[in-house]
Amino acid sequence: MKKYVYFIILSLSLFSCDDFIVHNERGVQNLDNYFSTSEECQTFVNDLYKRLLLHYDWYQLIAPQLTNETATDDAWMGNTGQDPSQLQPAAHYVITPNRMGYLKSIYATRYENISACNIAISRISNSKILESQKNLNLGEALFIRAYNYYDLVNNFGGVPLILDILSSNDMNKVRATKEEVYKQIEDDLILAIQKFKLLSKDPEKGRVNKWACYALLARVFLFQEKWDKAYVYADTVITKGGFQLESNFLNIWNVNNHNGVESIFELQTSSASDKQLGNQMCTFAGARGEKKENFPSNNSDDVMDGWGWCTPTSDLENCYLSEGDVIRRRATITKYGEAAYGDETLNPTHIFDLEQNKSGRIIRKYYIPVATRRILVDKRFNAPLNVPILRLAEMYLIRAEAAYHLNKFDLAMDDVDFIRARVNLPPKKGTVTGVNILRTIWKERRMELAFEGLRLFDIRRQIDPQTNKPVIASLFGQTGSFVVYNTQLSTDKYETTNKKELQDKGINFDIAKHLVWPIPQSEIDRSNGRIIQNPNY
């Protein structure tokens, strides 16, 4: 019997190899052993670009950016056929930390990209790859981090400055001041320029280069009213960057002109059907209720039904009309029944559902021409329209505005006229003086850069010389000019008859709080109150 007992004891002790309980996850790469080759570094940095605007995903950043347009005098929420409650809190200034609509996702999404930049910067600095690639990748990551902070500071004011890889024990951060955030943006961009300067050749098309850094610096200096620096950086891009204005304004948003001569930096798209790298702004802001009968072809392939959010205001149209600016008006706004500018043959009378469009207008800049529609496998996911982030015309307008504040009035008006000349408008130099020069520059900015993500930040930062308050306060509120125009003066046949979006948009604007958006309540809660809410929210 004893042998059984021995057998049993033996078999009990048989297995005790620890390998049995060691299993890593399969099929995914481990971040800890990553960044060992050039390819790994580059592949990681590639994604930072993708998440800069996430233009292939309509929700996370596109919807907030277009919602911001609706919080200005340029755009209505626009779609009057559907529930607008994700845009309404911002567009009609009834936003609360608890109800931010589409704006809620900016905060977390930007920080996700910042965190990835921090990982790239820290890990690539210590990796053993070629110096040249290290410089390229670090430059790219620094620029993208700076862009994310630029967007955060303009939406929310000062935010926590996160520059390292955070462990879960580091969650004791507080908000930095707006000035500290801008300082970091400047530092990152200047360091990025140094990295790019070490490269022997320019990065490939579509990547960030030193001119993109100069250009973004020019913008953030302007926003901070550092006029001399804004002037110098914009000037450097204009004079040394080798960019030139597109002779045809419409070519800036052309599916066949990616990374054109005017483009300093733009987000890239592709119509490859299995990659989903299209620009979904084209759907989000596209005309709603197109029908094949309304195209000469009577072909359903020509129809690209959009969602019809964010439609241009007659107020913006009037701005162009007042200057006789046909080219930019038509390149920015398509009015119901007008030919799609530049697509007159295939879409001679752009017709959409007026019942569902507040203003009878749609944005032309994000329009996909009919010929392209016909070859897309999927019109929503494959629209190959790049998104300009920085382009030369803005540099001229920055230089002009900076020049004005540096009392170089003639130089300022030269730049304005240069931009006007491209769209066949007569020069204005000599016709305006004093603060009207500044107003002319601002008006030019509005007409040139409409729907490119700048209007809201501009009207928040521009100080009206008459009132000494931000321009936004003159537009909105009970007596705001935009509100008064819409509620009392406007005779626009679309806007005044389609009252499914209220005409008094902006009447609830309150300067005590609305110069920045609230921080999402979830962030206040999760930080246990260390992150402090913006005033009066």
Add this chain to the structure above:
Amino acid sequence: MPSIVINGQIQIKGTVTDINREPLAGVNVIIKDTQKGVVTDTDGKYSIMVPDENSILVFSYITYKTVEEKVGKRRVINVILEEDVKQLEEIVVIGYGVVKKSDLTSSISSVKGTDVQSMTVGNINQSLQGKVPGLQIIGSGAPGGQPKVLVRGFSTINLGTDPLYVVDGIPLSGGINFLSPNEIENIEVLKDASASAIYGSRASNGVIMVTTKRGKEGKLAYNLDLSYGLQSMKKPYNMADAVEYAEIMNLAALNAGYPKVFEDPQEYEGKTTDWWHAGIKETSPQMNLSFGFRGGNEKNVYSANITYYQQKSFYEKGGYERFTSRFTNDFKFSKIFSGGITLNPRFESWGNPGNWADFIRIDPITPIYKPADQLTGDENEYSIYARSPSYVWNPVAAVKRWNQKNKSYALSTSAFLQIQPISEIVFRSQVGFELDSRISDAFYPDFVIDAAHEFQTYNRVERNQPMYRNWSLQNTITYLKTINNKHNITAMLGNTLEEWNGTSLWGTKEKTPNNSEELRELDAGTLNPQTGGTSYTNSVMSYFARIMYNRDNRYYLTATYRVDGSSKFLEKNKWASFPSISLAWRISQENFMSGIRDVVNDLKVRIGAGQVGNQNLPAAVYMSKLGKGYYVFGDNIVNTTYPSAIKNEDIKWETVEDKNIGIDFNLLQGKLSGSLEYYVKNTKDMLFMKAYPNYSGYPNDAKIWTNIGSMKTKGVDANLSYSEKVNDFYFNADVTFTTFNVKMSSLGGNKEPLYGNNEKTITIEGEEPGYFYGYVADGIFQNQTEINSHTSEHGIFLQPYAKVGDIRFKDINNDGVLDANDRTKIGSPWADFTMGINLNFAYKNIDLLANFYCSFGNNLVDQNKNELHNCIDKTNKIAGLTNLAWHGEGTSNDIPKISAIDNNENFSKFSSFYIEDGSFIRLKNLQIGYTFNQLFNISKVRIYLAGQNILTLTKYDGIDPEVGGGVLGFGFGGWDYPIQPTFLIGTNITF
């Protein structure tokens, strides 16, 4: 007829059966006060000589109540023996062994298979509800749905709270949906750590041990059970008709300053689209067929059971289907060797559309089909449906398109070998292997209902084939010894290896040439081929020991120790140990009790403490992972990688410490019995997917697996059972009662509160976890004066956008500002107690059974209140809303004014507006049966009528008061799949 008298004796004959009229073999038939007796044969027949008519026959049989019959004039005495549920010699299955119930030192509840077979259900847990004290079950009505099971509340706040299921000694990795109630012999619920610590790391949510039917010595016995039923699906809300909908939308627009939506609502008179009846069947069938047999001799016993269960969905398509079979064979090779094998092949198929709520939500004006003038004739069969302006996709069209099938082909096998070289030592080795091969097919046809929103450009075909292979090996050696007839010792030593493997492979393609049935294969797709797949392994290795000692069957001690190593943690945290100890004192065995032993048959006090663990989290959370994608520069498409998960290298076991004290009693010869227990559970290093601030930049909304703080759960569970038999009348009442009270005893780190469900619940140190956290709705502003007086001391409006008819929210902290700091506790999702009442009556051949279940004192969030009343969207609203909602001073103090804008955040603020009383009482099962004996030579035929879930009393206005959820998001009711009343007819045949 003259009786046969030999030597002054009388011959008595008869048959002994159980209450089901099944013959009982081996029953002892003894003449009282003598040693003389016989045993019944396999047909339950006996024959015995008694001295005279004053003789008394005693019929006794293990686990049955003993019956005494005076002979008198009778010569044939047929006896029905009744099972003694509370019989002291009842055997209870514990981890890696069995003990006599009287020797239990820990908290274990047993349920007999026959008690769960009284209901026709997909998942056994649905019929366990209310039958086990300490077990809380939240039902699921969906075909194939898995109810949520809580053993004594919950001990963890983020992981699954489902207990570990052990079937025939083999611990499983998931639920027990695959088991048919007909396969079950009995179920044991291990509730405290002193019972479950032997399962160490797997046992923190309790253990449910299922013993399936195995062979029995004796005559081959067959049973056949059939039931057929209809589930009834009533429309849960009465919704507005077309005219009222149009009126509501117009009023909403008017109150928001918008123009009319519908020119003349009256023109829709009689034009309401009856979506509900266009897609939802009022009744859908359910059936269960089960056939089994068992038999054997002393060398070999065997059993087989085959069950088919089918539950159709209430859509035109889909449902749940299960075919299970189980074959067991146990052998006694010799005095030393014995063994057994179980085979359990099975097939399951499930899937149904999930859009039933859309049939209620969609507006009543949109017709089902596009009007003829909108059709061009080019449309395929999926594109002829109308688009609703409500954002709700046409539900009839969605069901028409629906084409998905999930199938599982599985085989579980287990085998054991037992060696008993000397009577004191038993070695047992058990191996279990489970293979589950699944195929999920889906086809999404192309269609255009609305070119901007409701369309699919190309059709898509999809196949997903995961395969799971799990195995376990357990070895135990047990030593049993009785010394001096006083000291009884059982010692056990063992180890186990468990491994769970999975592989997956999926593929999808678009644009098959058309939507025809034969082309719904990947091979037919022409566009965007995509494929993927991976594999995983998780494993646990364990060693354990147990010693059980008792002296004189009075004083008991059990101690266990288990060590587990898991692949889910890094080296430093891989291993953990789980000890337990329990003591019992059987007071009734003491001499001083002997005087009242007739009244107090058994009385026992138990006390125990132990530790169990939890490692039930995803694999490799200690690793930061990369996701991948694409980007493009110019025309150059490139690969990208991004952080998809951030690691926590310090992740370690969650530990539950548990203390338990209980008393078991059995009074008045088993007429009254029960138990009462008090328990305290303390969970440490709780595993939780914590939401960090978003500035961390962590992916997945900054949620990471983290060990946080401790939680304390305490409560009482009790069970009282009373039975009475008077002549032909039998009555049994069984009441179970459970409370649990839980609080966060500490939160780690900086003691930051934890939030759940988008910050709608909060968990603070020292308070109960996951309570509802929001604003207090303080009625409706009836007039402008009320708004004007709702201001700060400086006269600033607390609610600047409020208009009359909007909700007034309370400034809880009285700081003159209504902001996030005014959120407070507005309700608790946790019941004060749950109770089950199970009644059985029998009179002659008629039996009646009723099971009630109730839950008291919990709140629920009625999330549907938003959609049914909030007019900013265009979904249909509840009928009568124009009157229900505020429409003038004094008309309502609850439902705000109808409006298409909600600037006051009446609905978007999470407030007490949504909180309702969640208490309910439900009649789970009502059954009446009639038994025919010897009908057509069949030994027993019982037919019954049953109604399941036919009555529910609750104040909750939502779909169904049985609402589950994760611990920090518990009690949020919405469009839950309702538990449907079911009416059944069935029969049980034994022959």
